Amino acid sequence: GENVGLHLPTLSVQEGDNSIINCAYSNSASDYFIWYKQESGKGPQFIIDIRSNMDKRQGQRVTVLLNKTVKHLSLQIAATQPGDSAVYFCAEISDSSYKLIFGSGTRLLVRP
């Protein structure tokens, strides 16, 4: 399959540890943010989203944190598993737009 993430920054973590993936977004007017996971040979898969009126949102084993002051978004994965190995993209959009803008991505490697 396709080798997604060939030239991307890589985060390597031990299985069972927590992972934190960071993203700096570009548009201070963005209202809605999404994290996607992309496995090799597949399209991006929705993980979790957050609106700009929130600073934290939790899902199953994942938490997204939003700091609008410094335009920073992070994805925390608890108890990282081998199946979490993938490329992770943040994406942003404003309510006045239709165009979802993607960040450059981070490759997560989970060591057994």
Next chain:
Amino acid sequence: GAGVSQSPSNKVTEKGKDVELRCDPISGHTALYWYRQRLGQGLEFLIYFQGNSAPDKSGLPSDRFSAERTGESVSTLTIQRTQQEDSAVYLCASSRRPSGNSPLHFGNGTRLTVT
């Protein structure tokens, strides 16, 4: 229900030939998007459809690229006179609404290789 479906999953073509890529969005999704992803890189916006109209085609790389959509259903992306630089994965996504609060759902893409 079924997700976004794209065909073919892989396409190898000779430089100068035309190709047509197909996307079947999730039923009921009014918004449809095409993105391009080069190897090891992020997603580059190409075009967006609301229904069968395309209010923004500014992401299309050149006039060799065109796209159309039938109603709120199938979309095709056509690349004429393909060049080697067109080699990439072409991803289609759909959403219930075109903007915030409605995440895009992606297909698995068509990997285009121009030889």
